[in-house]
Amino acid sequence: MTPDREVAIVAFAQTDHLRTTDEFSEVEMVMPVLHEVLRQTGLKTSDIGFTCSGSSDYLAGRAFSFTMALDGVGAWPPISESHVEMDGAWALYEAWVKLLTGEADTALVYAYGKSSPGSVRDVLTRQLDPYYLAPLWPDSVALAALQAQALIDAGHTDEPALATIATRSREDASANPHAQLPGARPQGEYIVGPLRTGDCPPVGDGAAAVILAVGDKARELCDRPAWIRGMDHRIEPHALGVRDLTDSPSTRLAAERAGAFERPVDTAELHAPFSSQEVVLRRALDLDDRVRVNPSGGALAANPMMAAGLVRLGEAAARIHRGASDRALAHATSGPCLQQNLVAVLEGENRA
């Protein structure tokens, strides 16, 4: 859909994504990125019209884990605030809707996740159907491997092509000071065939924050705002047996609703934690070799749970801020094998 009110991403910050952060609490991980986006815009917490965050109690290992992160925001005097138990990309979506209602002119969005205290492969099994699937503990890599094998069987890719995606992503990440796995590295052994170490994302901790603003406010806060031209998200059935794992109709529909196919994009930041998922997404989004895919290195170079989707939106916006992109697509995913997908189209105004 084309919104009535112009909304842009005007600032973005992320942590260095690390394998372990035993020395930081979640609050200590979030605070530097909050301070950084406020510094970029010159805004204070009390200037922000709406705040929304994304996180997961299951990663923290306790109920209401997000309540303490809120203390780090400095919510005093009280603020207008909400939280989604989803990737921060969906928190950004909720904030975007809030700005479209006219009830706020600026929004702060943040997301964080620490995967290091537990085994994320085991933890993610808990998001499966609790009666039929979760008791079998099928882990996230095994499920992604099913998808990868289905793609190979369908002739959409092969193992050398997956290795190329993995290599390209890590090489691109060399220019990203926040990446967890920068620089080329060997594909390694099979973790779950046909996926090798190189086809899988690193497990890590990290946080990200963005600031949104409307119209002239955005122009005031940022030299070249990344205007959100459209944004949509769609979900598919949960059970893997009723989905065609080689396709992503929800991504295609979300992209269509976001206006992604109206004109070509020059950049795409795709939330594809596994190399094979980039194959699925490229097909769903009709991306050809002219589009720069994941110049940040993508989720293969840094995949902080609950923040990785928001990082895609932030990286795409930052490229527009820098003048490296004029029209970018950003994508976020949730659930096993790309069950739920969000697509946003961001544009920079041509400077006179």
Add this chain to the structure above:
Amino acid sequence: MPKEPVAVVGIGQTKHVAARHDVSIAGLVREAALRALEDAELTWADIDAVVIGKAPDFFEGVMMPELYLADALGAVGKPMLRVHTAGSVGGSTALVAANLVAARVHRTVLTLAFEKQSESNAMWGLSLPVPFQQPLLAGAGGFFAPHVRAYMRRTGAPDTVGSLVAYKDRRNALKNPYAHLHEHDITLEKVQASPMLWDPIRYSETCPSSDGACAMVLTDRAGAERSPRPPAWVHGGAMRSEPTLFAGKDFVSPQAGKDCAADVYRQAGVTDPRREIDAVEMYVPFSWYEPMWLENLGFAEEGEGWKLTEAGVTELDGDLPVNPSGGVLSTNPIGASGMIRFAEAALQVRGQAGEHQVDGARRALGHAYGGGAQFFSMWLVGDRPPAG
């Protein structure tokens, strides 16, 4: 362009009970959703998006259950958002759904909140020790009891007020077929003789643990025109949050609650809530929170809330009925409790509240709070479309 007016045209609840062994989580939510669709005389195909809320995933042991529930809620191929703002989540979820309509992103939205507490034990789910943080001790009661005590000390309220609230809400619940607790033999003496749990909170002054779900269909002006039954119109809605722990926090009457109510009244053009609001569905998990919130929400001066309760003003036939449905004290599927407050407020102004209907209710307030009394969400609904 001004916001699109938002109307509630469908409401559905499950019969709340301690344990629904006969349905899965998916079966439970679908029951409420189907009732809301039936009330609106709509089908799954009429729904553009689904917004779902619940309290912590630990209560059922399912991480991000919206993924698994997409099929049961007809969300496949649609947008689905999952809200989690602790105990206020049922209200926040409805507000996020309302914003989708108000912003004209979608025209008709299904919103639903649930908790199936029998799948685990909520009290201990809330009691995990966390390093360097104030422990909740034994569930929420241990956290809130000192704040009730502070209210009594500050206002000089007699220690009989809490039992009056519990006695009233449990009697109101007898008129609500969906309420969990139907204590037909309830007496004030029985409430007062119940065991002390967290002094001054007695057993009969606490909420039960319930399985249940609540759903609403929200739509735009055009959708409301097609509604088979009178819609409830959203005149104002807001959320406010403040930190859990800091030196300046007033746990008896948090600033976030006052600010949230003030914002809602401003949007709705209410200047004298005590006179202009006909019914209140207030989040009262422990009976003493009725007088406390009466003050926090501006229905009484500071220190005076308990006097309204004691004088019977908040009774079903009083001039400011509070929790005609029986409230959280009679029904508490935690994640759904806030949405039930919002939905019951809407039922009142639609004239659809059955035996617990407040005569001539034209404006009603739905209220929810959560966390360490730090998250607030409220809406004010009316029987007429908002002005403008």
